[in-house]
Amino acid sequence: MINFQYLRTTTSKSALSLISKDKNAKFLAGGTNLIDLMKRGITSPEKLIDINHVPLKQIEAIGDKIIIGALASNTAVAEHTLIKEKLPLLAMALNAGASAQLRNVATVGGNMMQRTRCGYFYDTEMPCNKRQPGSGCGAIGGFNRMHAIFGTSDKCIAVHPSDMCIALVALDATVVLSTAKGERKILFKDFHRLAGDTPQLDNNLKIDEMIIRLEIPTNNLSKNSYYLKVRDRASYAFALISVGAALELSDNKIKDVRLAMGGVAHKPWRLTAAENFLKGKEASLENFEQAAKLAMTDAKSFGENDFKIKLAPNSIIEALTVAKSKA
Secondary structure, three states, X not given: OOOOEEEEOOOHHHHHHHHHOOOOEEEEOOOOXXXXXXXXXXXXXXXXXXXXXXXXXXXXXXXXXXXXXXXOEHHHHHHOHHHHHHXXXXXXXXXXXXXXXXXXXXXXXXXXXXXXXXXXXXXXXXXXXXXXXXOOEOOOOOOOOOOOOOOOEOOEOOOOOOOHHHHHHHOOOEEEEXXXXXXXXXXXXXXXXXXXXXXXXXXXXXXXXXXXXXXXXXXXXXXXXXXXXXXXXXXXXXXOEEEEEEEEEEOOEEEEEEEEEEOOOOOOEEOHHHHHHHOOOEOOHHHXXXXXXXXXXXXXXXXXXXXXXXXXXXXXXXXXXXXXXXX
């Protein structure tokens, strides 16, 4: 690990001022991913700006929105009564991610910023366009069991690792950023990026911006929500496939539905076509199966992850079925 300068700040304004002066600087929150990346030599910031003392840990309801500060820990959010009652899908997704020890330290903003766990990205001896643009994608034609089936490019087929972000994209969250000119808001679905020709860019956050909070609209989906995570072992494993499903039911009719998947794309993957199909229909197995079929349009596998083409729709059906059963 290279030598680096450590700075601590207590306001978002000073944090932005510090990072704008050094393009090689990084914000340090929980550090559960950043420190690993530094140890592996994947990133080598010359300056770490500790933002843990910036007051951004609020979890509260304001009007028709639930506000979550960027520095609220994953545990604090998942265990908060407001989140469990109003946004149970988010609580379930958080509890499915990582170990309890990591959730105690990891922050909401840090979770959003975490990078892929692709083995080629972490191995500095292997080609990876995300780590070193232009070097190639080792996963294409290589070991790609964990890799994407949606939104891929010939530059990268890595997947986004977060569970929390799957719930947030399904819940229509908005990301609020602090900038030198004030605040900027971006829909959560537009925060992360597909790989395209620039897989080194994970999101649309600018160098002189800082995540300060999430705004999540309240909804009527709390009674019938479920987060399904299919993985190789029951604890501390990243998703082969995950599905966040939430239904608003009236006499078994679907008034509203939210569906999103993890483990399948370079960003949290919203299943809009499947949602549109289900709205207004009976919450039946037949309709769930048809929605799952629609969700798989344009899916493409790469050899070792061929099994995801079958696992993904089966997981969608299961998540919807379990969500319905909670009525």
